[in-house]
Amino acid sequence: MSNLAATAELECQATEECGAVELLLQPKDRDLGGFSVRRVLPTARRKMVGPWIFFDHMGPARFAAGTGINVRPHPHIGIATVTYLFEGEILHRDSVGSLQPITPGDINLMVAGSGIVHSERERPEITATDHVLDGLQLWMALPEDQEETDPAFHHYPDADIPGVEVDGVPVRVMMGSAYGVTSPVKVFAETLYLEAWLQPGQRLTLPDAEERAVYVARGSVQARDVTVPQYSMVVLNDEKGVVIEAREETRIALIGGERFNKRFIEWNFVSSRRERIEQAKDDWRQGRFAKVTGDEEEFIPLPD
Template sequence: MSNILLTAEQDCDALEVPCQAIELILSPRVADLGGFFVRRLLPTSKRKMVGPWIFFDEMGPADFSPGDGINVRPHPHIGIATVTYLFEGEILHRDSVGSLQPIRPGDVNLMVAGRGITHSERERPDITSVAHRLHGLQLWLALPEQHEETDPGFHHYKADEFPVLTVDDVSVRLMIGSAWGATSPVQQFSETLYAEAILKAGQSLVLPDTAERAVYVVEGALKAAGSYLPTHSMTVFSRGELVTVTADEDTRLVVIGGEPVGRRFIEWNFVSSRKERITQAKDDWQAGRFDKVIGDEVEFIPLPDIARG
């Protein structure tokens, strides 16, 4: 999940595309965590961010036997807000500001790291005691410079709080931002877009016009601007182009985008506009200066060797 290190340079290969509307089509780096796959789309060597989004993982779908499940020990973040969104399953979130919140399909957990937060992601015993499935997305928003050192916080939004729209007969849920004439209740720190759409084969959807935007195909396949967009691909579209995506088959997609916030450095779970701030965060984690997760104070993930340099 958020603390996984994917270091192999299989980097999301850019496919050749014949149209100005498409900047890049990315394919994921995949990590097998013992039967549990994580697909990483951002950041890559070819594309670091889309708008303010600096990290994009799809976790699963994974089927767990009784006694198995997600068990991510406490770990730190700075300089970002994390977004967790599930299609299936449940995760129990705890953090150092005292939050204790299960997240279920359709909900959004927005955790504001700011100057520093620690959290864990586990499962409740009644979930792990039976066979279960987990499938979802974890994303990070780079905070604008004026908010990088804001106080940490946590916000939970239930599934029924989000606008559900019908756009040209396509079902759309708007989780963050304003689009298609609707606005999400989720807190924003800069212009941000995050939406989910479910298209039946043959249906089309016109994407919102934002400064930067990309589409991730969770299930199914799309066509756009004369190019084929397969399952698990992320397509980054050019600015100022009217873009329509059309489903080749029944498809679930996610749209992300927004206004860029400027260059960011990223190392392990730390993001900042300043390299020296990341160095400080690494030192603080090694020295035990981050606040502990309330109710999960014993275990923690050590700073990886790759982040010690």
């Protein structure tokens, strides 16, 4: 997804009370033709958390029969996109020949590297009925020595993603290692991405990481004396043994990993070099990117 909402943020002022809390980020909603997308990263005060440079919550959106997701082909460089659905389905196509529906619990990892083009639409049988879409789409910056890696696509079905119970809380480790398990999903640097489902009053000790943040996809949690409401993200420092407590039935996503150097961002392009983004813009204008297999006719023009 591209050209989404800007994010408002609240900085934690009461440092003695906030402790491990650095920022509380609250996104603004943007309607994209009938469904809501919330962009939490990047913000003016926080560009990245570990390698994670974009964090979007798609939905929850309800579509009447005959309507649905219809994102035309568009390009990326310098990142890997990670798509994970709570509900619904998206049909992914790209310029390396992939054709893959993603369903809840699966992970689609698209490595843009030196350049890839993809579209996000729906299978006709999905569009033909009333349906719901709810999920997360994240962009992960690639290390500087891997920004120009060959584009690729990897699909990991639900059954391949490891789960573990931590003090009664079910946790899925989508990327990286935590709580004694390791995900098979490819990473390019120290990376952490997990989700947990907490019942009211349950507590979870978070895994340690150089940088990390918790997004509340449903419900609300308490992090020290800071309440993190639904659709908000709390950015934490590297203090060890941070515990969160659910105030109601709550679904969280935790992201993190090693600290990255500055990245330049413009439209769908991310790079450690500004001139590389200018080159990508010109390549898209001039039609030099490869076309999406099976979706060659349409495209999203470069914004003015």
